[in-house]
Amino acid sequence: MKQLTGPDAMFLHMELEGFPMHIGGVSIYDQSTSPTGIVRFKDILAMFESRLDRSPIFRRKLVQVPFNLDQPYWVDDPDFDLEFHVRHIALPKPGDWRQLCIQVARLHARPLDRNRPLWEAYIIEGLNDLDGVPPGSFAMYLKVHHAAIDGASGVQFFGAFNDVSPEPQPGPPPAPWEPETTPGNGKLLLRAYLNNLRKPGQVLRMGRDLLSARKRVRQGLERGDFHELGEIPSTRFNRKLTPHRVVGATKFDMQAIRSIKDSVAGATVNDVMLSIISGALRKYLTAKGELPERTLVTGCPVNVREEEERDKEGNLVGMMTTALCTDIEDPLQRLREVHEQAVSAKAYMRAQGARMMVDFSETVPAGMQALLIQAAAMTGLAEKNLMMNTLITNVPGAPYQLYMCGAQLIDSFGIGPLAPGMGLFHTVNSTVMKNRGAITLAFLCCREVMPDPELYKQCIEESFAELQHASKPRGKKKPTRKRKAAAQR
Structure with a gap:
């Protein structure tokens, strides 16, 4: 248990x-x-x-x-x-x-x-x-x-x-499985009583941590270490959603992504993928006549495991929010700005405390946690007070070729969940397919919000192509020779 x-x-x-x-x-x-x-x-x-x-x-x-x-x-x-x-x-x-x-x-x-x-x-x-x-x-x-x-x-x-x-190679046969006895209500209630005795102390520690985090954020803002995001615009992805879903995915060569990364000093593969998604969102919303003047914002789950927690089950994630710079048309300039925004967002998350979300959820009692989430959904609070427009998560895969029952893995992609007010989820998977590095970008959306997933997939591919073209080094133009006048006869 x-x-x-x-x-x-x-x-x-x-x-x-x-x-x-x-x-x-x-x-x-x-x-x-x-x-x-x-x-x-x-x-x-x-x-x-x-x-x-x-x-x-x-x-x-x-x-x-x-x-x-x-x-x-x-x-x-x-x-x-x-x-x-x-x-x-x-x-x-x-x-x-x-x-x-x-x-x-x-x-x-x-x-x-x-x-x-x-x-x-x-x-x-x-x-x-x-x-x-x-x-x-x-x-x-x-x-x-x-x-x-x-x-x-x-x-x-x-x-x-x-x-x-x-x-x-076949491993040792699994040990016989003997299921443990399911606990009765009495045992569960006793444990709940003992656990709740610790809540007041947890609340006090959480309060101190919040005050310290607030001080660190204020000092960081004063020093210019990072900046806070402005008002987040509402888009079709942040409206009331239905239970119906659409899925899509497209794949990129890892070396091509790295070549784009190398065109901007300090940029990372993650920055490139954020920029590709940014360009795709810009194209898709422009096609719908709905591109906001302000930039869209994404949430990025961050693994906050310590070294000794690397093999720990369950959820140990923080959340970084960063601007996608969808208000910038030039793809290479957008990549530069996405990189700068990501650097600022990481610094802000460190000042706030990367594990703050984990610690907060441990402090709030179970019943209150459920009531708060249900109340936010029933009142439409999630759609009215946006924290992000979309969510982008990076899931690294194995750096070598994989097989199942002898069958070679030739493609894979992940899919996340949607939540009220957050109707578009992207998953970035880096894997080795047929002994070649690849990155697959998958998305999940509400069907009523995105009735044309093929169009969004096309927007992703066009965004990549534009960024790849813009990042190619431009050689110096050679001076053209003047043609000699033809000799008169």
């Missing part, structure tokens, strides 16, 4: 009707590389069963504390059924990219069953008409509740299914 932390439980409380709080991943595999050339569903089921001991997430479910007096607990599910969680479906013919995105969007829109372990995997066959994907390939869409993992711990969880060789 393990209690959820404040940040973990926050994602449970944030799960409202039409807003499931799970994160997902799509992996595409070429089964022709497997030893037999074919990967059967029973092979994948057997692989899952042999690796259930690699993470406790697989067989743990939630148990709530009576009257919501404390955060819930993870407990073993004595009725765990693997075949409920791993499912087999197929795309309709011809099995193209559009059909895959529609299927994944539908699956991602469905909430997980809270009476069971909070994850599901779908093996999707029939991928026969995707550019760059061999016919007969298959995909795996895996979703896990955000209460169980964040981006950093999710990489380890998703990695439980992959190997570094098409013929992995």
